Amino acid sequence: MLFRLSLLVLLLTTYFAPTVVGQEKENPNANSNIQELPTIDQEAFDVIYTKKEAGEDKIKVAPLPFPDRRVPTDQAGKKMIVVWLEQPDKKFEISWDDIERIELYEQIIMREIDEMVAAKDYAGAFRYIGFLYRNYPNTPDLDAMRKRLLLENGAYLFSQKQYEAALVVMESLYRGDSNYEASKVSTAISRLADFIISDKMEKKDLPRAQRWIKRFETEFPQLDLSGVKKWKDELSSMAKAKMDECLALKEQKKYRAAKDAAMEVLATWPEIEGINELIAELDRIYPSVRIGVMQKAIRYEPNSLINWSGRRAGSLLVRSLFELRKIGSEGGSYGMPLGKFEQSSDRRSLEITLNGIDGKEVRQWDAYWVAQWVARRANPDAPDYLPSWAAVFRDAVVTSPGKLEVRFQNPHVLPQSLMQWPFPPELFEVLSEEERLKVQTTYELGPVDERTNAYIFRDTGKRTDKQPVEITEVYYSNPIDARNDLLRGEIDAIDQIFPADANALASKEGIRIDTYALPTVYSLLIRPTDHAYLKKLEFRRALLYAVDREKLLYDEILGGANKADGRLVSGPFPAGVSSSDPLGYAYDFSIQPYSYQPRLAKLLVTLTQKQLEEAAKKAEKPVEPLKPIRLGVPSLELMTVAGGAMVQQWQAVGIPAELVVLPPGEVLDDGKTCDLVMVASAVWEPIADADRLLGEGGPAAVEDPYIVHALKSLRQPLLWSDVAARAKKVHSLVHYHLPILPLWQITDRFAVRNTIQGVTPNPVTLYQDIQRWRLK
Secondary structure (H helix, E strand, O other): OOOEOOOHHHHOOOOOOOOOOOOOEEOOOOOOOOEEOOHHHOOOOEEEEEOHHHOOOEEEEOOOOOHHHOOOOOOOOOEEEEOEOOOOOOOEEEEHHHEEEEEOHHHHHHHHHHHHHHOOOHHHHHHHHHHHHHHOOOOOOHHHHHHHHHHHHHHHHHHOOOHHHHHHHHHHHHHHOOOOOHHHHHHHHHHHHHHHHHHHHHOOOHHHHHHHHHHHHHHOOOOOOHHHHHHHHHHHHHHHHHHHHHHHHHHOOOHHHHHHHHHHHHHHOOOOOOHHHHHHHHHHHOOEEEEEEOOOOOOOOOOOOOOHHHHHHHHHHOOEOOEEEEEEOOEEEEEOOOEEEEEOOOOOEEEEEEOOEOOEOOOHHHHHHHHHHHHHOOOOOOOOOOHHHHOOEEEEEEEEOOEEEEEEOOOOOOHHHHOOOEOOOOHHHHOOHHHHHHHOOOEEEEEEOOOEEEEEEOOOOOOOOOOOOEEEEEEOOOHHHHHHHHHHOOOOEEOOOOHHHHHHHHOOOOEEEEEOOOOEEEEEEEOOOOOOHHHOHHHHHHHHHOOOHHHHHHHHHOOOOOHHHEEEOOOOOOOOOOOOOHHHOOOOOOOOOOOOOHHHHHHHHHHHHHHHHHHHHHHOOOOOOOOOEEEEEOOOHHHHHHHHHHHHHHHHOOOOEEEEEOOOOOOOOOOOOOOEEEEEEOOOOHHHHHHHHHOOOOOOOOOOHHHHHHHHHHOOOOOHHHHHHHHHHHHHHHHHHOOEEEEEEEOOEEEEEOOEEOOOOOOOOOOOOHHHOEEO
């Protein structure tokens, strides 16, 4: 049934003015808590405004079925049927003579965009205009509104000195219509170019200045960008001066300095004539390689469990009594630079034969020296005392010239895994020159500065043609810069690639991506702290339940790349690629990682709080407050991304938290300001590394009696089947008691240009078999 709306003022009481995007407008009814959604989030509607004599009001109605969504004219004396949204199940008749005007839904949105622009709410305006393009692309003046919005937003960003953001906006405007406000737009882009490049030049960031010049020349070839030409000429002039310096250094036979100068030419302006030929000549005279590293080495620890940079650089500078080569079906395969070794059939001793010189036996006192060194590490009064070694060592006996027998308290399946000790300096004092050559590293430490570490080939006269004279590690805080420098040839390799970048680099000609032989296990170590909550098992479980580790690993860290590159773990040991992978012999696949359950995390936090309140009441002491958890992460993008996400998710369940980025090269919070530290562990030989990680003196040393007992039992297995069972017991106890918080394991990758040959496929560390490297 149709009704005439003659007393509209009595009926229209519920229409509210639309609100700005991102804000909610309260209902004018003081007794109502209802908040109206932004206009584009409401069901579509039109508004009819009535004349004064008809009540001078506005009616919110369902979208009117006008052809092409255009309000018709010349409707005098006619009537229209509408659906009034106050009573949507009924239809009403309204006379065109009572209508002052009609505002369509898309016109309302356009008006609100105008209001947002006036209020400088550009984010909201872009959201609204995007809605119109998707749903009402034929809205009159829509394209003009978009251009005006871009122009005004660009001007605003410029006024706020957000030059790069302003350029993105102006670039979009220029691409859409290069003739729109051509004078204003070209002037704006020219000024932006000058400001952006000037900023990079002032910061001496010449590679970025260079890239910006290339971008402006490529994107705006029709514009007169005088500032770009000015900076291009200046960079070219600087590069020519550096080129002259490089040539002069070459003539003076200062080849290392000449190579550094040549790299500066590339970084400044690589189009200088003759630079590539000069670099090729220097490579022939003084072959050297530059390695981009994400973690700067400040300690040299080839066998470190948690220091990636220390393992990498340490393998160049430090030799050890035993060195891990690869992982097999029964633990690791080890080499011995001093000679060779053989384990007794009862697994109670290890016979070591020292190297002879030119086929001759070594001097007997050399064997005595090694025996004394081995014994000293079990002496609690010695500075290099090792508790885990003292627990298994019995004695060391020299059996004949150049031979000694190391005997154990109990049978041990892999004692050499416990003896990965760097040679002490005094060893080189007792060895002859010829003997030292057998155990010295190929390279020694050269000049070190804030950004680079140089390693120089030892002056032994045995370097072959094209073997690198020097290896220089260049530290990058931004992996994008490292990737760009690799593509330009300023560096020859990157030692650790963010997983999401691997696929992008793999598609580039002349660059090879390879994986390391063994994955790293990420976990959170609890540092010495007075944080009362962290001492409670329930709270530590809450920290794991609060984090969506699966989404964080696969979406953020791996970037949607190959899921086989990572997996969640429930314990401290690597799981390998599959359950049949020999690397995973210590991993218990029946134990599932803690799942993402934020509600349970909240409950556990509350439970911990109640426990502490009751304990305080009994002790008649104040209740410990829930202080922020300070999470320390190394200055590596992968770690900072993961750490930042974890802090946000903890905060979401009511756990206050802060992220602390450690200084470059630091991995364990030497300043002792953090409660937790994220580490990437190389726990590749669990039979030895469990004790090194969790035992006395380890970075995650535990006092839990069950875990301590399990670690002791792991020192005494006779068969490999016992090793696996006892290691899995450690896994189970760690999962339950959480002395550390296991996160995930990742298969790490590196990138190397084809100009370097002889790089070992799937190495344990990048510099494995460094003596085989040659420049192409």
